[in-house]
Amino acid sequence: MSRGVSSVVYSIGTFTKITGLSADTLRYYEKEGLIFPERDLNNRRVYSEKDIDWIEFILRLKETAMPISQIKAYARLRYEGDSTLEKRLDLLLDHQRFIYKEKEKLEQNILHLNNKINIYKEAIEERR
Amino acid sequence: MSRGVSSVVYSIGTFTKITGLSADTLRYYEKEGLIFPERDLNNRRVYSEKDIDWIEFILRLKETAMPISQIKAYARLRYEGDSTLEKRLDLLLDHQRFIYKEKEKLEQNILHLNNKINIYKEAIEERR
DNA sequence: ATATATATTGGAGTATACTCCATGTCAAGA
DNA sequence: TCTTGACATGGAGTATACTCCAATATATAT
Known part of the structure; x- marks a missing residue:
């Protein structure tokens, strides 16, 4: 069956x-x-x-x-179909590079933001 | 002078x-x-x-x-002006939370993408 | 004096990614 | 048979973030 x-x-x-x-x-x-x-x-x-x-x-x-x-x-x-596997892999690898750059930028932005937040906290503290 | x-x-x-x-x-x-x-x-x-x-x-x-x-x-x-320092700090802290969530999502996406890339590589290798 | 470069404004146009709507079709339940 | 609900299509409308353009103004160089 x-x-x-x-x-x-x-x-x-x-x-x-x-x-x-x-x-x-x-x-x-x-x-x-x-x-x-x-x-x-x-x-x-x-x-x-x-x-x-x-x-x-x-x-x-x-x-x-x-x-x-x-x-x-x-x-x-x-x-x-399957004949395009390599091309698709290439696209994914391109995107991988892009996304890693994004991650780096994000990390830079986090550093800047944390810095700015600390400056703000100090300014507020000082003012008391 | x-x-x-x-x-x-x-x-x-x-x-x-x-x-x-x-x-x-x-x-x-x-x-x-x-x-x-x-x-x-x-x-x-x-x-x-x-x-x-x-x-x-x-x-x-x-x-x-x-x-x-x-x-x-x-x-x-x-x-x-300076009277809004606390409010601005709050906005920055909100954004900090947002940005950390973004980072987590990005990391998840990287894992998925790397996984997909490996699957592609294997499929291409197998086909030879 | 005139031409050129750089700026002003208001408003129209573009690209992206939806989102909504009017009208029409079809199958299943009361 | 009639109604309801879920779907279909084509096309218009919306939000965001620019981008372009025409008409006008001013300062500097020739």
Whole structure:
């Protein structure tokens, strides 16, 4: 008795609850070429398990300030299949460099801010 | 013989070169209430040494994703004088908390990204 | 005196990333 | 059969942060 993979799928309504994104945003991401859900017989969007991972990855890229246009480039390669693995790796390595620079900047900013806070504390203390 | 402080000042053109911001951006920041340069007899903007430090601070806040509206709140207090020191310190402490959360998120993202990169590398290696 | 450079203002335009809305379709329940 | 709810599309509207432009003013150089 063969038992196919359960292949759980989600309507856009369910998918909004899973991802925390609004239906409008999901449709916007689709229009921008980030995600391509299947459609059912009534032309309704059908999201899969794989789409959850993909959206979560998109959200992480967005959290690190990657513009949609760039995420789209990655998405395009992804949907092209395994032949684009190297190209995608290159994009990820580029992003890795970017993100490490971001981290350095953030650390610099933390130092400056902590310094400023100390100056403020001293000024307030002195004034008493 | 008293000798006044040299009080170096800069035209908007010079100030663009110092700060790296365009004249339009500087005027925009002024319109948004971030900075208030003096004016000379011909109504031209006159930026001071202090404005350099202030712009540099603004840029650091911007680098850590603080919206102009929030920077404006700080600017307003700043231009009100020493009576607002505590309030400004509070804002800075809020921002400190925010920025530390950002750092944590960034570190999480780095872990995820490094992981993804390793998976890609393995997939490419395996395929050879 | 005139040309050039640098500045002024108000307001329009752009890019990004959504967000909202009007109108229409379809399936399932009362 | 009728209503309800969830979805579809196209297009308009919003917020943020600039960026550009036209018309005007002033100071300096020739």
